[in-house]
Amino acid sequence: RKEVEQDPGPFNVPEGATVAFNCTYSNSASQSFFWYRQDCRKEPKLLMSVYSSGNEDGRFTAQLNRASQYISLLIRDSKLSDSATYLCVVMRGSYIPTFGRGTSLIVHP
Amino acid sequence: DVKVTQSSRYLVKRTGEKVFLECVQDMDHENMFWYRQDPGLGLRLIYFSYDVKMKEKGDIPEGYSVSREKKERFSLILESASTNQTSMYLCASSSGQVGGSEQFFGPGTRLTVL
Numbered sequence: 001r002k003e004v005e006q007d008p009g010p011f012n013v014p015e016g017a018t019v020a021f022n023c024t025y026s027n028s029a030s031q032s033f034f035w036y037r038q039d040c041r042k043e044p045k046l047l048m049s050v051y052s053s054g055n056e057d058g059r060f061t062a063q064l065n066r067a068s069q070y071i072s073l074l075i076r077d078s079k080l081s082d083s084a085t086y087l088c089v090v091m092r093g094s095y096i097p098t099f100g101r102g103t104s105l106i107v108h109p
Numbered sequence: 110d111v112k113v114t115q116s117s118r119y120l121v122k123r124t125g126e127k128v129f130l131e132c133v134q135d136m137d138h139e140n141m142f143w144y145r146q147d148p149g150l151g152l153r154l155i156y157f158s159y160d161v162k163m164k165e166k167g168d169i170p171e172g173y174s175v176s177r178e179k180k181e182r183f184s185l186i187l188e189s190a191s192t193n194q195t196s197m198y199l200c201a202s203s204s205g206q207v208g209g210s211e212q213f214f215g216p217g218t219r220l221t222v223l
Contacts, residue, residue: 098154
């Protein structure tokens, strides 16, 4: 099993739709988790951290399920500008990140 | 505005050449990282450094070395470039916060080895 796995997609959704991505991880000792967003031909940027209690930021909600070892990202009311690749990050130890390969989202009119 | 800069956006080199990629951050971050990103393979960690003059191998260090003589600068060196090192190289930095903190990325260097 890979350390961090994501469905590459693409997820093709209409504007206004709700879409969810999952990311599974293999190391049960992992403590910190993040979602990054990467636009085409740009560098990744932090979207949000994932806390044990969940985390919501506007239309975006991130959740952690330790028992099943996955994190999720929910996007409500999708916008065209949400089209990007979403990267899951799981920390190994204190500061070494492992990136998933990313999930591609395409929001169409 | 926080910044990570990389010395070149595009670079073309010949097989066997020595290649230097430089990265500078202005955030006084302890940690710095070098990744390569290839289609279908995602971001893979080459080397990282958690302090000046300290370096640790990542997942794919073969064919690369690094140097960190100053806190703000982290260099990636390809001793003898090969065609399979054609890739997008991304540098990142983060603070030394336990448990991990946000990584700030540079714009990337697209290296082509002919």
